[in-house]
Amino acid sequence: MHDRLARRIEGWPAHARRALFYGLLLAAALTFLFPFLFMVSTSVKGARELYSMNLIPQEPTLDHYRAVFTQIPIGRALFNSALVYGLQTLSVLVLSSIVGYALARLRFFGREFVFNVILLTMMIPGQLLLIPLYILIVRFGWTDSYQGLIVPGMVSAFGIFMFRQHFLTIPQELIDAARVDGASDLTILFRVIWPLSVPVLITVGVFTFMGGWNDFLWPAIVNRDIAYQTLTQMVTLYGIGGQAGGQVGAVMASTLIAVLPMIVVYLVFQRYYLQGIASTGVKG
Amino acid sequence: MARADLAASPRGAPGIVRAWRGLRGPNPIGYLFTLPYVLFFAVFTAYPLGFAFYLTVHDWNIVRDVRPFVGARNFERLLGDELFWKALANTGVFLVVHIPLQIVIALLLSVILNQQLRARAFFRVAFFLPFVTSGAIISLVWLRLYADDGMLNMYLGLFGLGPVGWLSDPRVAMTSIAVMATWKNVGYYLMIFLAALQAIPEQLYEEAYLNGATAWQRFAHITFPMLNPAFILVVILSTIGGFSLFVEPFVMTGGGPLDATLSLVLYLYQQAFQFLRMGYAAAIGVVLALMIFLVTLIQRKYLEREVGL
Numbered sequence: 001m002h003d004r005l006a007r008r009i010e011g012w013p014a015h016a017r018r019a020l021f022y023g024l025l026l027a028a029a030l031t032f033l034f035p036f037l038f039m040v041s042t043s044v045k046g047a048r049e050l051y052s053m054n055l056i057p058q059e060p061t062l063d064h065y066r067a068v069f070t071q072i073p074i075g076r077a078l079f080n081s082a083l084v085y086g087l088q089t090l091s092v093l094v095l096s097s098i099v100g101y102a103l104a105r106l107r108f109f110g111r112e113f114v115f116n117v118i119l120l121t122m123m124i125p126g127q128l129l130l131i132p133l134y135i136l137i138v139r140f141g142w143t144d145s146y147q148g149l150i151v152p153g154m155v156s157a158f159g160i161f162m163f164r165q166h167f168l169t170i171p172q173e174l175i176d177a178a179r180v181d182g183a184s185d186l187t188i189l190f191r192v193i194w195p196l197s198v199p200v201l202i203t204v205g206v207f208t209f210m211g212g213w214n215d216f217l218w219p220a221i222v223n224r225d226i227a228y229q230t231l232t233q234m235v236t237l238y239g240i241g242g243q244a245g246g247q248v249g250a251v252m253a254s255t256l257i258a259v260l261p262m263i264v265v266y267l268v269f270q271r272y273y274l275q276g277i278a279s280t281g282v283k284g
Numbered sequence: 285m286a287r288a289d290l291a292a293s294p295r296g297a298p299g300i301v302r303a304w305r306g307l308r309g310p311n312p313i314g315y316l317f318t319l320p321y322v323l324f325f326a327v328f329t330a331y332p333l334g335f336a337f338y339l340t341v342h343d344w345n346i347v348r349d350v351r352p353f354v355g356a357r358n359f360e361r362l363l364g365d366e367l368f369w370k371a372l373a374n375t376g377v378f379l380v381v382h383i384p385l386q387i388v389i390a391l392l393l394s395v396i397l398n399q400q401l402r403a404r405a406f407f408r409v410a411f412f413l414p415f416v417t418s419g420a421i422i423s424l425v426w427l428r429l430y431a432d433d434g435m436l437n438m439y440l441g442l443f444g445l446g447p448v449g450w451l452s453d454p455r456v457a458m459t460s461i462a463v464m465a466t467w468k469n470v471g472y473y474l475m476i477f478l479a480a481l482q483a484i485p486e487q488l489y490e491e492a493y494l495n496g497a498t499a500w501q502r503f504a505h506i507t508f509p510m511l512n513p514a515f516i517l518v519v520i521l522s523t524i525g526g527f528s529l530f531v532e533p534f535v536m537t538g539g540g541p542l543d544a545t546l547s548l549v550l551y552l553y554q555q556a557f558q559f560l561r562m563g564y565a566a567a568i569g570v571v572l573a574l575m576i577f578l579v580t581l582i583q584r585k586y587l588e589r590e591v592g593l
Contacts, residue, residue, distance in 0.1 A: 008581060025396060029410035036413065038435060042428070053438050075299050095320040108314030116549045121329050127528065127549055128573040131556055131566045132339060134330035137344070155324040163388065193348070214530050216420035221557065232418045239424035240535055248428055255424050259417040266416040268410070274412075278479035 003142055043253040053105040058101070064249035065257075068238075069252070073226065074257060077234040080221060082228060084149045085212035091154040093201060099155070100163025101189045105175065122157045129223070137222050144225035153164045159204045162276075167193060203276030206269045210262055231258050326579065339566035346560050348471065354383045368568070370543050371551045374458055379546070380463035386522050387515070389471050389555035394477035396508070412471035419468060423535035424462045427451070428580040451537050454544035461532050461545055473518045480514035481507065520580045527576050548572050 007019060007127065037055055043064050045057040050123075068074055101106075103115050133152060142148035170193055178188045218232040226234070235258040239251045266273060312475070340358050344351045362368050393411055414422065424457060429435050430450035440446035450460040484507065492502050530549035533539055539546035548568065556565035 016371065022402070024405060028393070029407050032410045035422065035429060035467075038429060039425050049339065051433070053442075061483050073580065095324075101319040102314045102317035106311040106314035106317065108311050111314060111318075114318055118321070123577075124329070124333070125524070125528065125573045125576050127552060128336055129329070129332045130552070131562050131569055132335035133328065134556070135335070135562065136328075136332060138346070152328050153560065155321055155328075160321060185317070210416060213385045214418035214420075216418065216534075217339075217553075236418075236420040236424065236535060236556075237422075239427075251424060252428070254316065255421045258421045262416050262418070266412070268407075274408075274475055277475045278584055 021028060039252050039256055039259075043256050045249060047249075064247070064253040068248040068257070070256045071233055072238050072254070074231070074234060074254065076227065077229050077231040078261075080146075080228060081213055084146055085209050086149050088153045088212055089205050089209045090152070092156045092159045095155050095204055096204065097158030097163045097167075097189065097194070097197075097201075098186075101185070101193065102168055103160065103164045104167035104232055105170075106185070118160055118206050120154045120156045122161065128168070130217075134221050142264040143222050144228050146228065148218060148222040149230070152218075153208070156204070156208060159208065162200055162204050163197070166197055170196060172243070199275065202269055202272040204263060206273050207276060210265065213262055231261075291414050329544055336566050336570060341562045341572050344561075344563035344566070346562055349564075353536055354563070358564050359571070360569060361564065362567055367543060367546065367551060368548075371546045371548045374544065375526055375529065375548055377458045378462045378465070378529060379523060381494050382398040382466055382521060382526055383522050384435060385463070386470060386473055387518060389466065390473035390477055391511075391520065393470070394474045394481055395503070397474070398481045411474055414468045419531045420535055422468060423464070426532075427536045430460055430464075437557075444521045451579045452541055454540075454542045457541060459542045461529075461536065464536075465525070465529070469522070473522070474506055476514050477511065478516055480511050484510045512588075516584060519587060520583055523583060525580055526577055527572060527579075 009020070012020075041055045041057060042050065044060040044062065045052075046059045046061045046063070049058055101120075103111060109255070135149045136141060137152070142151070174192055174196075175188055185192070193213045213230075214232055215230075216232050216236050219230045220237075223229055223233065229237070235254045238254055339353055341353060343354045343357075397408060397411075401407065423447050431437075432449060433445055434450055434452060435451075437447035449456055451457050471510065488506050488510075489502055492506060497505070528549055529547040530553065533545040533547050533550050534553070538544045540549050549572070552565050552572070553566040555561045555568060
């Protein structure tokens with residue numbers, strides 16, 4: 001059946017086949033983009049055409065964005081997200097690369113054991129730890145605080161794994177040469193190895209930052225106070241709660257504000273990001 | 285590294301010092317450098333892990349001070365809990381729709397993106413964008429698209445179809461969520477397939493072509509078998525994703541209508557943070573983790589044998 005259809009299409013002239021192919025592909029791409037087009041379009045539609053089918057607004061307006069900024073402290077949430085996940089990412093890069101360096105480049109008793117423990121912890125589903133971690137944060141008094149968001153993500157097993165794998169590939173001569181010059185291990189890591197590891201640093205950094213930024217569950221559990229809410233959390237609660245008062249336009253405006261930073265991050269670091277997925281994917 | 289380290293260690297040290305050095309290995313700084321992980325692991329992984337099991341055998345309500353030991357009662361209750369079984373069945377519905385759809389679309393798109401293509405960057409961004417946006421946020425958008433008076437039903441109306449209760453009809457709602465989740469994640473699985481495709485040696489195709497194999501035969505006898513590891517990975521990861529389903533039903537349906545979209549993690553969340561039953565929620569978490577572990581184990585065994593072609 002498939003063969004017959006394929007043979008019939010193969011009989012077509014080349015340009016017709018190509019047009020069909022690109023036509024279908026473009027349709028698929030637009031289907032994928034449709035929710036984003038809907039989001040952007042609805043966020044600038046006036047009240048009268050808010051529920052119309054057309055995607056191009058007749059009278060574009062920024063009223064919905066004004067509504068969002070007056071109804072919720074979204075600027076504060078943007079600042080919170082940038083601060084919390086910026087610090088968390090920085091910490092993951094520094095601490096995980098130190099551990100990754102030890103596991104790849106220093107010889108000590110128990111090294112393989114630690115590495116195997118790290119591999120094992122990567123297989124623990126997050127739901128298993130959710131409740132006990134929450135109780136731990138309550139006991140630390142870290143609910144409604146930045147610590148409660150930052151600290152449980154300061155070291156990443158995935159980051160350590162990625163750094164270790166990459167650091168194994170650095171030529172020994174470079175490290176020996178630095179050691180002869182009297183460099184300490186920290187100097188070797190940050191002055192010799194880091195400059196040679198920019199792609200993996202970006203991969204781990206972008207994964208960590210995006211994973212945090214996009215998360216709703218953890219902030220929703222540990223934060224009630226609006227002062228500490230992250231952008232994803234605040235916008236989600238705004239959309240499902242009563243604050244938006246059924247204003248579709250304002251909700252779509254707020255969702256666009258929340259996803260735009262990640263789209264920019266993705267577009268800028270696309271190459272490293274996709275390589276990172278490919279390498280973790282292939283290695284499983 | 286060994287050379288430099290050995291050169292640095294003084295010869296002729298007393299026996300006991302040498303024995304200790306042999307035990308710890310040549311470089312004690314290794315311990316100092318792994319310390320951040322060891323501390324983190326102790327506080328944020330090992331302790332919560334042990335505490336999770338402790339919680340499951342207690343009636344632990346976060347606002348009450350009395351938290352009696354209840355043995356296996358949380359698990360017994362779970363076995364008789366209709367909502368738990370409902371959530372498990374819902375997860376099954378989700379997986380049955382999600383996994384085949386995910387594989388077909390991701391595979392198809394990866395094969396296309398692996399060709400010589402105009403505007404490849406545009407297509408890659410289009411298929412990947414949903415994956416980099418927050419599931420919670422994008423669920424708000426789909427909530428509008430799927431609404432009874434939403435865009436999807438308006439377009440269907442143009443053809444005289446519908447309206448479909450995408451999220452309001454209990455028979456349809458979980459499928460709608462599975463379709464949305466597929467849209468959201470397909471870019472990720474597409475990249476896994478694409479990486480595997482690019483690892484297939486070109487000469488296999490050339491030889492087959494010279495031997496007169498058609499494009500379809502080349503796909504069925506070279507591409508498909510060579511993708512086996514990626515295939516297994518995609519099935520396992522999307523199964524784990526299905527068991528972890530939370531934010532989409534949380535935002536779009538709250539688990540309704542008639543609990544048709546209640547997922548296991550959503551149920552765990554409700555037990556913990558609406559009813560404050562931490563022990564019971566922890567028990568759900570333990571059972572969930574066990575199920576994920578078992579299912580992926582079985583899949584790995586079964587798929588490695590059956591799809592071996």
